[in-house]
Amino acid sequence: xxxxxxxxxxxxxxxxxDAGPRFEERxxxxxxxxxxxxxxxxxQRIEQGQVLVNGGLAGIGxxxxxxxxxxxxxxxxxxxSDQREDAEVLLYHKPEGEVITREDPEGRPTVFDNLPRLxx
Numbered sequence: 419x420x421x422x423x424x425x426x427x428x429x430x431x432x433x434x435x436d437a438g439p440r441f442e443e444r445x446x447x448x449x450x451x452x453x454x455x456x457x458x459x460x461x462q463r464i465e466q467g468q469v470l471v472n473g474g475l476a477g478i479g480x481x482x483x484x485x486x487x488x489x490x491x492x493x494x495x496x497x498x499s500d501q502r503e504d505a506e507v508l509l510y511h512k513p514e515g516e517v518i519t520r521e522d523p524e525g526r527p528t529v530f531d532n533l534p535r536l537x538x
Contacts, residue, residue, distance in 0.1 A: 427452050427488060427495045441499070442481035445471065445488070448497060454490060463490070508533065 427448050429441060446460040449469075454460065461478060463469055469476040470489040482488060488495040512518070516527050 425452075425493065425495050426498045427482075429484065429497060429499045442483040445469065445476055445480045445482050448482055449488070449490065452495070 449460045450457045486497045
């Protein structure tokens with residue numbers, strides 16, 4: 419079996435640093451914000467023992483913080499705070515006829531065909 423791929427899960431509020439209290443968010447909320455399912459579905463999966471946090475079974479109400487390791491569907495995730503100072507915001511007026519997908523099997527133009535390339 420292959421080693422699980424590691425991906426970052428983001429906390430919506432920044433971490434407070436070493437001297438301050440550790441910021442945590444509920445596990446099902448962090449997973450839902452990452453697009454891994456609805457909060458209700460993820461709560462069910464946690465209840466069924468399908469989610470691990472730091473090597474142990476997660477329970478309903480489990481909170482995670484920066485540095486915690488989460489495993490779901492044989493994929494490993496690391497929780498990180500969302501502190502990027504180099505974030506860029508793009509406003510894009512999508513013309514009619516463009517679809518919102520990375521790849522379209524029908525060959526239609528996508529919004530990603532016209533967005534500028536971002537550094538990094």
